[in-house]
Amino acid sequence: MTINDKTTGITTSSPPPNALQLTLLIHCLICSTDMASSSPHGIKLAVHLLSAYFGDIVSKVGECLLNKGTLSLAQVIRFTELTKQKVTNSLLVLIQHNCVQAFAIQQPGGFGEPPKIVTQYMALHNNIIHHMRFPKFLSMLPSDFDEDCKKIIEGLLQHGRLSLNQVRDRHKGKHKALVTSEGNGNATNMLHENFNRLAQARFIERCPAHEPFLERPEEGAKKRVAKSKLADVTQTLEARALAAAAPMESQRFLVEADTWSNGALDDDSKKSPTKEVVGEKRKQDSLEPETETWATNKNKEVLWRVNFEEFVLRLRHKSCVSHVTTRVDSAAGIVLSAIFAASRKDETKVKAENTVPLLLQTIFDEAMNSEEGRSLTIERVRASLVQLGCELPTIGIDETYSVDLKKIIDQAQAQEVESIVLKKYGREAYRIFRLLSERERFFETDKISATTFVEKKDALKILFQLWKDDLLHMERIGNESQKTEILLWKLNKRSVWEQVLDDMYHAALNLKLRILYEFEQAKDPEKQAMLVKKWKVLEASLMILDDAIMLFHDF
Amino acid sequence: MSESQIRKRPDHILGNVLVEADKAVLNVINTRGKSAISRRNIQQETKLPMNIVAKCVKKLTDLLLIKEIKHGRIYHYIATENSPSNTVTGGGCYPDDKKEFINQVKDICLKIVKELKVTTADGVYNVFIKEHKLTKVELSRQQISEILGVMVLENLIIEVKSTGYGEYRSVPVGDVCYRCHEGNVNHGSDVGAMSSIPCGVCPRIRECTPDGLVSPSACVYFTKWLEF
Numbered sequence A: 001m002t003i004n005d006k007t008t009g010i011t012t013s014s015p016p017p018n019a020l021q022l023t024l025l026i027h028c029l030i031c032s033t034d035m036a037s038s039s040p041h042g043i044k045l046a047v048h049l050l051s052a053y054f055g056d057i058v059s060k061v062g063e064c065l066l067n068k069g070t071l072s073l074a075q076v077i078r079f080t081e082l083t084k085q086k087v088t089n090s091l092l093v094l095i096q097h098n099c100v101q102a103f104a105i106q107q108p109g110g111f112g113e114p115p116k117i118v119t120q121y122m123a124l125h126n127n128i129i130h131h132m133r134f135p136k137f138l139s140m141l142p143s144d145f146d147e148d149c150k151k152i153i154e155g156l157l158q159h160g161r162l163s164l165n166q167v168r169d170r171h172k173g174k175h176k177a178l179v180t181s182e183g184n185g186n187a188t189n190m191l192h193e194n195f196n197r198l199a200q201a202r203f204i205e206r207c208p209a210h211e212p213f214l215e216r217p218e219e220g221a222k223k224r225v226a227k228s229k230l231a232d233v234t235q236t237l238e239a240r241a242l243a244a245a246a247p248m249e250s251q252r253f254l255v256e257a258d259t260w261s262n263g264a265l266d267d268d269s270k271k272s273p274t275k276e277v278v279g280e281k282r283k284q285d286s287l288e289p290e291t292e293t294w295a296t297n298k299n300k301e302v303l304w305r306v307n308f309e310e311f312v313l314r315l316r317h318k319s320c321v322s323h324v325t326t327r328v329d330s331a332a333g334i335v336l337s338a339i340f341a342a343s344r345k346d347e348t349k350v351k352a353e354n355t356v357p358l359l360l361q362t363i364f365d366e367a368m369n370s371e372e373g374r375s376l377t378i379e380r381v382r383a384s385l386v387q388l389g390c391e392l393p394t395i396g397i398d399e400t401y402s403v404d405l406k407k408i409i410d411q412a413q414a415q416e417v418e419s420i421v422l423k424k425y426g427r428e429a430y431r432i433f434r435l436l437s438e439r440e441r442f443f444e445t446d447k448i449s450a451t452t453f454v455e456k457k458d459a460l461k462i463l464f465q466l467w468k469d470d471l472l473h474m475e476r477i478g479n480e481s482q483k484t485e486i487l488l489w490k491l492n493k494r495s496v497w498e499q500v501l502d503d504m505y506h507a508a509l510n511l512k513l514r515i516l517y518e519f520e521q522a523k524d525p526e527k528q529a530m531l532v533k534k535w536k537v538l539e540a541s542l543m544i545l546d547d548a549i550m551l552f553h554d555f
Numbered sequence B: 001m002s003e004s005q006i007r008k009r010p011d012h013i014l015g016n017v018l019v020e021a022d023k024a025v026l027n028v029i030n031t032r033g034k035s036a037i038s039r040r041n042i043q044q045e046t047k048l049p050m051n052i053v054a055k056c057v058k059k060l061t062d063l064l065l066i067k068e069i070k071h072g073r074i075y076h077y078i079a080t081e082n083s084p085s086n087t088v089t090g091g092g093c094y095p096d097d098k099k100e101f102i103n104q105v106k107d108i109c110l111k112i113v114k115e116l117k118v119t120t121a122d123g124v125y126n127v128f129i130k131e132h133k134l135t136k137v138e139l140s141r142q143q144i145s146e147i148l149g150v151m152v153l154e155n156l157i158i159e160v161k162s163t164g165y166g167e168y169r170s171v172p173v174g175d176v177c178y179r180c181h182e183g184n185v186n187h188g189s190d191v192g193a194m195s196s197i198p199c200g201v202c203p204r205i206r207e208c209t210p211d212g213l214v215s216p217s218a219c220v221y222f223t224k225w226l227e228f
């Protein structure tokens, strides 16, 4: 199937799934590494974003990797029918902007030939989608990080990867007035300090290795894998590639003094790993070759990028606090905020199921640090912890608490799906859906009708509608001799939640396309006045929808 | 044939239709007045074999002389002219305007739960009993429980297990109790990100493609939504 989008010029094609694609799909269901999404509209949205930010050629290469999975350069050329030069350049752009990860594997050679090393490229779907969240990420930077810190983050978001010297170049370009030798030294020190602070707070990190080499799995292990699910092979390969590329934890946020070159500005810029002029926005389709090999290795400069994980983690915290504030009360929100603040250093996993266990006194002290928390007593903090689902320890000394975050996320997700059902199918359907969602088991029609107080014939109508829209699973149990048939209904949360996420990606893409359409319409001078209003509504809705996408996909 | 017509039918006419066994069964049911009786009890009182009781009951039901009421998994029988008492119907029988009636009860239950902050189904029921005539129809404990269940499904109240601490002090640990949302919960209405945009609740989302007949640029739902 080929889709031509006249408004954006994107051509999206979705060929019939091949074995690799199926493997990827299975794989994506079983592991959460940052690879191609299993959601078809998630891929379409990613392709649209690539096209909008980097042009059609880059998006074609990205689309090929997203749809077909990890490929070698030769395979990408074959599938996209683009020239080698264009594919290479596109891959460089995608790598520079953290949308693709390369890795090398050894493949057996042909007849009598020695084995060869082949570079593979995998699309990082999550990172592509993060591109539409950059304004949100920027707004998450705490207020104690000043404008200069914000500028560093902005630069890294705009350019994908920069070395410290390039960051300094950008800074100098923007502060030309300070380029006297003394002022220069001060500004440089300031910048270094800010850079360090951002790294310590984990907002920026060293980039992963460009092309880690993956050893072939042991022969024995290979046989075992071959017998097991096909998906495991991909999981091993791509998850291994990401793990191998990631910098060591001790190095990840380390800003070494010696990486800070005091050499002349001009020399540094010559060494720059990209020919792109730092400080200028990358123009679409500016696909000049950067270097034959990855230039960053040649210059031995450490490259830095924004640590998306930290921003996602903070957005997750924000989402949990906002959910408990509305669902429980503001005191519970303050207490949960205090827990996050007190455990910031120890919490590194984005999808942690529980908060780091903390002493009641620690939580109380942290709550006291905030303006809103000052009115709370220790008793109230304890009561809020109970409201948040914590169990009271039997022994009162050194009482520690850990909040079940997974439960909060689950509730927030359920609330989102339920609100769709309420609006789309009505209040009676909402009751039925909540009954089936809270108790994930088979229910008989009569039982559903009796428990939800919905007349049987109405209940049946609703159930069939929900079933038709893939929200419910139905089973018929017949008794041939008595000519009776019982209908059993069940909600399969996992598949429904996946469906909802796909619809969310679809809706986000539609909002994006509608924004483009409205801009086109506004060429007519009469319609321009309305454009700003419409644009604001569409953009705000997209950001809120994106929060929901993150709730289902990233949290 | 309406029930009033049946009731007015002279007994001598029925005499021709009903056999002795039918009359015995009808007699037992009539003597119970407003309480219903199960087949087993009819059989014990009439000493008739079970299959005969079953036949009689069927015939009397067809003639609209008695009514069948399901109580749990067992059927009970009552004379048509006697409306069923609540102890018989348990949670199953409500006035004809059931929806309206239940909405009234829900409003009252919500007020009670709000007032008591945390309470069990029994707690709500007791208020109904103490403050007599909150509704015209007397409600059973089970009915109150069922209505509270529906309120939970409607997200009007939440069902929690008592921790025995703080506000839950009055409820034994582990017992199911009910409370209102403390936060600013909108009971499931327009709070969702998807439900507040056209595509989120669009019946045609599966057919919608960038360049298809149904597309975001040609979408009437969007056009209407963006009319200020």
Ligand code: SF4
Residues within 6 Å of the ligand: A510, B198, B199, B200, B202, B203, B204, B205, B208, B209, B214, B215, B216, B217, B219, B220, B221, B222
């Ligand atoms: S763009 Fe319009 S037609 Fe398409 S899914 Fe959204 S609301 Fe429905």
